[in-house]
Amino acid sequence: MTSPAHALRAMPISRRALLALAACAALPSAHAAAKDAVAAYPDRAIRMISSFAAGGTTDILARIVGRQLLPDAGQPVVVENLPGAGGTIGAAAVARAAADGYTLEVGGVSTHAMSGALYRKLPFDPVGDFEPVSMLVYATTAIAVQASSPFKDLPSLLAYAKANPGKIAYGSGGIGSINHLAIASLARTAGIELLHVPYKGGGPAVTSLLQGETQLFAGGTSLLLPHVKSGKLRLLAVTEEKRARILPDVPTVGETLKGFKVVNWYGVLGPKGLPAGIRDKLWRDIDRIMRQPDVEQQLDSMGLEYPGLSPTRFKEALVEDRERWTRTIADLGIQPE
Known part of the structure; x- marks a missing residue:
């Protein structure tokens, strides 16, 4: 009589089952490799693209972050200005880049929440082709x-x-x-x-x-x-929805017209597919930078305020803003170019 163990050894294994077993075996090593990649990041220079001209808000913010980002790694952050077409030229360069954390964008509400309704043909999806990292500031x-x-x-x-x-x-x-x-x-x-x-x-x-x-x-x-x-x-x-910290005596429009709100923001985004571990590593360090007293003082002088949103909340805000501005632009009768 054949033993159960001998019968099991004699049972043929399908190619699909073998592939599944191989995939399961590879999971721990893939996970370990991903952890190693996050720990080693960055091991070369980071390219940070400002979607607007030098000297503007996006450029200043990119340089504030770039000067202090992940200092222990000892890698430079190179700020590159790619202005034009309402910020969409710089955004397009980031959308086409590898999702490895070495190409980032400082963009804004106009680039990612409004551009889809203002331009007939864009070489990217302003929301779907990007991974939000950190909403840097609300610009009063x-x-x-x-x-x-x-x-x-x-x-x-x-x-x-x-x-x-x-x-x-x-x-x-x-x-x-x-x-x-x-x-x-x-x-x-x-x-x-x-x-x-x-x-x-x-x-x-x-x-x-x-x-x-x-x-x-x-x-x-x-x-x-x-x-x-x-x-x-x-x-x-x-x-904005609330009175600005730097202008406490100036009322909001909403105090006169209930529900009115227009928020202008700037943030750091990476290409779609940016690994969550790298995204979160960037966000934690940017959060550290933006809370420093000297940075807060500089932001106050420019009428800017750091909201402290997580990447998840930033993404939710971006989706909400795109939906709202798409409706608003259509209602205003503004035709896309």
Whole structure:
């Protein structure tokens, strides 16, 4: 009589079963290799792409992070500016890169939450082709008028605009810019008609406000605060959900128009498929950098605030923002280029 053990040894094993056994045997070694890769990262220079021009917010943030990132590894972070097409040129370079942690992007809400609705053809999916690592900052966006303006607060401006359609002109850095979309969203929410005057950048739009060519502007406080401090401009409101830490006396738009919110953010992203271990290693060290007192002081001077979101929460926020801005841009009748 054949023993059970002998029968088991004599039983033929299918090719599929052999492959499954081999895969199971390989799992521990693959896991160990992944852990080793995370421990060794980085073992060469990291390329950090700023999707906008040198001297701008993305460039400054990339250099703040790059100077101090993973210092124990002794590897440099090379900041490279790839501006153009609303930040999509730099983003495309990151989307095409290997997902190994050696090519990262400092992008923003315009690059990843708005671009899909503003451009007909993009060489990447602004959300699906990226792995969010760290939301670096919320950039406080404020609504400003000349200091000599008769509008002392947002309700008085809205009341005048409602009674005088099209009489208030606002400047922006161009069609589809955050300056444009913030005020266009305000007008739509309030049921008022404003005249849009697009310029080639936020700087010229602020100049037009200072010179009285336009009467209203929404932009980053890094652009506006120097003129507020010199007595040339007045801030009526900020567009975020909560009052800004650096501007506690400036109300939110939502205090006048319930539910209104426009958030401008910048963050670090990698290509889709970035290993979770490397992503989390980057996030933990960026979190350390952004909480340093000297960095916080620099951010405050620029009207920026570190939100401290985990990669998972950053990804959720990105998806939410894309859905909201896609609807908003369509509702505003802005046609993609």
